[in-house]
Amino acid sequence: MTVMTERTSSQLSVDMFERIAEFAEREDETVRFEFIDGRIGLRKVTNGNHSTIIMWLIRQCMQARPELDLDPTQGLKVEGYRNGRALPDGALAPVGYFAGQGDWADPDGVLMTIEITSYDADTHDRDRMEKPRGYAEAGVPVYLLIDRENASVVVHSKPDPEDGYRDIHTVKIGDMVTLPDPVGITLDTDRLKPYMD
Template structure:
């Protein structure tokens, strides 16, 4: 579940946001903060099915690409044009060891894929289907994978563009085969994910 608080980016600097997030996350370990499109987002702990989907993807990625790690710890990324946003994807695919020493908000240049799994909350449409694809594409992340539990679909965004986000989006119904294009280069059979939709 995510709650968004409106803030004009001119009123709240990235540095101020990082200080607020560091303090608040230290006080309450069940929430994570994001700063996208000038808005603070509060990401709550997800349900068990959400976590099972993420772990399913971890195993599939590791089997196909042992040289990569799908990080599901809430690693933050500097996103949007000029790295002015801060996001915590549900998972981030990068070479083994890429995040070592990078701190709470890593540079996205070595990230191959950002992953979001929709939550059943009122802001999931705006956050996961509108803001995140634009922010990740502007940051140059090659692939954005959205597992959309509401629409029982998987969307693969690729060909990032710093002006518009992603130029290419392929949608498949949950249960179909999905190709994650290079530099990821993994094919997923999403049939098994259907059992985690509640």
Template sequence: MAGTSDQLLVEEFERIAAFAEREIETVRFEFVGGRIGLRKAVDGNHSTLVMCLVRLWMQARPELGLFPARGLKVEARRGGRVLPDGVLAPLGHFAGHGDWSDPDGVLMTLEITSFDPDTHHRDRVVKPRAYAEAGIPVHLLIDRDNLSVLVHSDPDPEHGYRDVHMVKLGGKVTLPDPVGIELDTEDFKQYVD
């Protein structure tokens, strides 16, 4: 490892992640909270949920794009690197960006829980906190284990999101500004297994 510190530098992580993406197609790496995380290939229901939401945004807010697995720099000092299931931003926002974009201009992040041992810590704790630290206005979590949707809003860089609203799958939930749409989750119930 470069330097005299035992901690991995973000530049070293980026080289490892780029190598892995080229050589190992079924996994991608994330770096958040000073730890490398492994993001495995997602199952078909997970991918279908992402595509349902992509289509929803194309219809409801055509000026916005929900970009699947767009790399973001997160945490207070932008030292983290994550791959949300979706990143909502104006169309063309990421044009010319490399693998990892600053979160400025991002309106919302999307995560969908996976059926792996680290999903609780990664999707319900670490990532929402990293998104709040980065100042991302809204974070949407579709929790397939708990059959619920959580909308995080009003980010506080020191304490996480101040407002978390939960609705059971099948209900409707309003995504606050700057997203500003009502989300009907009835169709999501068929993709939770």
């Protein structure tokens, strides 16, 4: 579950956000913070289905592309998106790419980001609108959205820093979906049917 604060007329600096997030996460390990579109987001621990989907995706990526890691904890700098900091549910990159980059890595070497919708009031704006725009502006080639509410998989590709992703392809959970290059992995989403709630 994610809760976003309201935007204010005086924007918080990225440095101040990083200090707040580092302190708060030390005090309570059950939450993570992100900074998108001038707002601080608080992400609480997800339910078991959310985590099961992430683990399934990690296994699929490792089997298909062992030279890549799908990291479910790495934050990304999405500088073009109002000097933001995004915490995707997964970031796919070459093995070792995130080493030494700290909590907020450069997205240049990231091949794909993944988000899995939560059942909260902010999921539409955050996962379907703000994050795809931020990842496209940062040049992430593929954005994969597992939309549990709509029982669908949405593949965004061909990022344009001005217009967002130019190619958006949606399939129903249960269908096969091929993630475009540079990812090049085919997923049988039938395995995800039990985890849509």
